[in-house]
Amino acid sequence: MQVKKAVLTAALLGSLMVSLQGCVAVVAGGMVAGAVSATDRRTLGAQTEDKAIAVKAETHLPQIVGDAGHVNINSYNRKVLLTGEVRDEAMKQAVEKDVRSITNVDNVMNELLVAGPSSYTSRTSDTVITSKVKLSLADKKTVSANSFKVVTERGNVYLMGLVTQREGNIAAQVAQGVSGVMSVTKMFEYISEEDLRAMQPQQASN
Numbered sequence: 397m398q399v400k401k402a403v404l405t406a407a408l409l410g411s412l413m414v415s416l417q418g419c420v421a422v423v424a425g426g427m428v429a430g431a432v433s434a435t436d437r438r439t440l441g442a443q444t445e446d447k448a449i450a451v452k453a454e455t456h457l458p459q460i461v462g463d464a465g466h467v468n469i470n471s472y473n474r475k476v477l478l479t480g481e482v483r484d485e486a487m488k489q490a491v492e493k494d495v496r497s498i499t500n501v502d503n504v505m506n507e508l509l510v511a512g513p514s515s516y517t518s519r520t521s522d523t524v525i526t527s528k529v530k531l532s533l534a535d536k537k538t539v540s541a542n543s544f545k546v547v548t549e550r551g552n553v554y555l556m557g558l559v560t561q562r563e564g565n566i567a568a569q570v571a572q573g574v575s576g577v578m579s580v581t582k583m584f585e586y587i588s589e590e591d592l593r594a595m596q597p598q599q600a601s602n
Contacts, residue, residue: 438472438473442474453471472557475502476495477556522549552579564584
């Protein structure tokens with residue numbers, strides 16, 4: 397547990413430093429990336445497709461949004477979460493339509509807000525909150541922190557992942573207890589406890 401927490405902490409600190417410097421990509425060491433991939437409940441194919449979906453969306457959206465908005469794209473198991481701010485309802489729908497047209501996208505959860513782009517201070521605060529939630533999940537022995545994707549926008553936390561109802565409820569309670577969190581929204585893809593038990597031997601052997 398100490399080793400796993402140390403690895404996750406290193407990854408989170410690296411992610412935080414890169415994000416604060418304004419970089420788009422998250423840089424992580426090969427050992428950390430390998431450890432996270434091995435415990436990810438998505439198939440390797442789904443992990444690859446999620447990365448491709450995000451890259452394609454980040455390429456397309458500047459042509460739609462320009463300087464009139466700020467859009468974050470997060471894909472988990474081919475389900476895309478859109479957060480951020482756009483100029484008007486027409487732009488909000490245009491962004492969603494474009495993302496839905498990307499190959500392998502199964503669903504789009506559009507949480508875009510019609511408002512001016514958030515400030516650098518707000519985005520930095522969101523990055524810190526995300527790191528705190530992930531570290532709090534790592535401290536919780538009854539769930540696997542790597543099974544959750546945490547997204548924060550304006551203090552609102554969105555939780556994604558392939559989890560059981562029990563795990564989802566625990567994670568939501570943990571996130572709600574983190575300082576600075578305004579709300580927690582569960583956007584999970586639920587699996588059964590039987591599915592979870594079937595996954596565990598496979599993950600242990602990777």
